[in-house]
Amino acid sequence: MRTSRPGFLLRSAATLAVAGLVLTGCGSSDDPTDSKPSPSAPAEPDHEPLTGVQLPEGKSAARTHPAYIVKIDNTSASAPQYGVAKADLVVQELVEGGVTRLAVAYYSQLPKEAGPVRSMRATDAGIAAPVGAKIMTSGAAPYTFAQLKKHDVEWIDMSTPYVVRDTSKPHDLLHSVVGKVAKAGKATEKDGKAKRPGDFMPWGDATTKLAGGKPAKAVDVKFSPARTDNWVFKGGKYVLRNNYMAKNGQFRADTVVVAQTKTTIAPYKDPGGAIVPVSHFTGRGKAWIMRDGQIVEATWVKKGEKGAVTFTDPKGAAIKIPPGKVWLDLIPQGNGQVEPGGVSVK
Numbered sequence: 001m002r003t004s005r006p007g008f009l010l011r012s013a014a015t016l017a018v019a020g021l022v023l024t025g026c027g028s029s030d031d032p033t034d035s036k037p038s039p040s041a042p043a044e045p046d047h048e049p050l051t052g053v054q055l056p057e058g059k060s061a062a063r064t065h066p067a068y069i070v071k072i073d074n075t076s077a078s079a080p081q082y083g084v085a086k087a088d089l090v091v092q093e094l095v096e097g098g099v100t101r102l103a104v105a106y107y108s109q110l111p112k113e114a115g116p117v118r119s120m121r122a123t124d125a126g127i128a129a130p131v132g133a134k135i136m137t138s139g140a141a142p143y144t145f146a147q148l149k150k151h152d153v154e155w156i157d158m159s160t161p162y163v164v165r166d167t168s169k170p171h172d173l174l175h176s177v178v179g180k181v182a183k184a185g186k187a188t189e190k191d192g193k194a195k196r197p198g199d200f201m202p203w204g205d206a207t208t209k210l211a212g213g214k215p216a217k218a219v220d221v222k223f224s225p226a227r228t229d230n231w232v233f234k235g236g237k238y239v240l241r242n243n244y245m246a247k248n249g250q251f252r253a254d255t256v257v258v259a260q261t262k263t264t265i266a267p268y269k270d271p272g273g274a275i276v277p278v279s280h281f282t283g284r285g286k287a288w289i290m291r292d293g294q295i296v297e298a299t300w301v302k303k304g305e306k307g308a309v310t311f312t313d314p315k316g317a318a319i320k321i322p323p324g325k326v327w328l329d330l331i332p333q334g335n336g337q338v339e340p341g342g343v344s345v346k
Contacts, residue, residue: 049131049196050088050107052203052323062194065185067107067133068156069124070114074100077175080246083114089200090251091328093123094263094338096274098226103127103135107197110182117163117177120155122147122266123330126281129153129306131197136163136179141268141276151305156184201257202310204320212313213294218346221258221329224339229329231256233293238327254324256290258343259300259309263332277338279330287311288343291322295345 046061047054055061072081074092084090084104091103103124104114120140125148128135135148135155148155156162158177162184169176221229230241237252245251262283266276287300289311298319302309311319331341 062196070179072102079244083111085249086111098224116175125151208322216295253327258288
């Protein structure tokens with residue numbers, strides 16, 4: 001605030017009175033109305049990072065627990081798989097012997113248990129890193145640990161109380177490990193640090209529709225001579241006919257995405273002497289997106305393990321994924337030692 005001598009105020013009263021008329025008309029930096037904050041723009045509605053489902057107004061997707069990925073066996077020996085139905089997202093990857101393994105991701109809800117839990121692969125870096133997910137695992141090869149550490153991926157193994165052995169199955173050491181997902185999430189509450197993962201997919205909104213699709217009520221997705229997924233569109237969802245999930249715990253996908261990825265061979269072999277393929281969910285490749293009984297061909301692009309994936313149509317236009325549960329198949333391009341995968345519509 002400016003201060004003046006009283007004598008000066010008496011001599012200048014008339015001048016100020018006239019000047020006040022002018023200042024009132026054109027405004028002044030001392031005008032109290034100038035200091036009022038402008039109305040803030042309404043906050044954008046938040047959505048679940050692993051499903052794209054919009055949250056009620058005022059609700060945030062930030063939570064005190066991170067996203068979790070549980071590595072689950074995907075052979076007949078794993079039946080019945082449990083906890084999969086509550087997942088936000090499932091990724092299927094090729095492992096040794098031509099069979100596959102699941103990376104089952106949770107964030108919007110955490111099941112009490114999920115499994116049977118198996119070991120990680122280097123492929124998991126490109127799946128977990130984009131959303132900062134912690135992987136629940138029974139273990140891994142030294143090469144895999146090094147690759148995940150390189151990309152800042154954390155894991156939770158059997159040295160913790162959150163990945164434990166089911167003592168009621170002493171006859172099957174490979175398929176008796178349980179992931180205590182809700183317990184792990186509960187343990188993070190004391191930290192009180194809410195954080196929201198980045199989006200796993202380029203989500204659209206409830207009005208988003210895929211354009212240029214062809215009918216696809218039954219689709220086969222080939223990983224290897226030993227594994228082909230048989231997808232059918234039924235009741236508005238995609239159902240995997242040849243799965244090993246419990247009958248009352250089926251994961252029903254709103255969208256199925258297939259990404260063909262570069263494949264290399266890990267510098268070690270499994271205990272049986274088989275080569276271990278690594279599917280690199282980085283770079284670019286061909287993609288197929290199934291939704292509402294239609295299939296769309298696309299190109300996927302992902303810059304590095306930590307990068308977010310994007311999709312474009314044959315004309316180069318960006319594709320948004322409608323909200324909902326997604327099943328992502330990472331099939332191999334093939335490299336001489338591994339046969340290329342493929343997609344066929346029946």
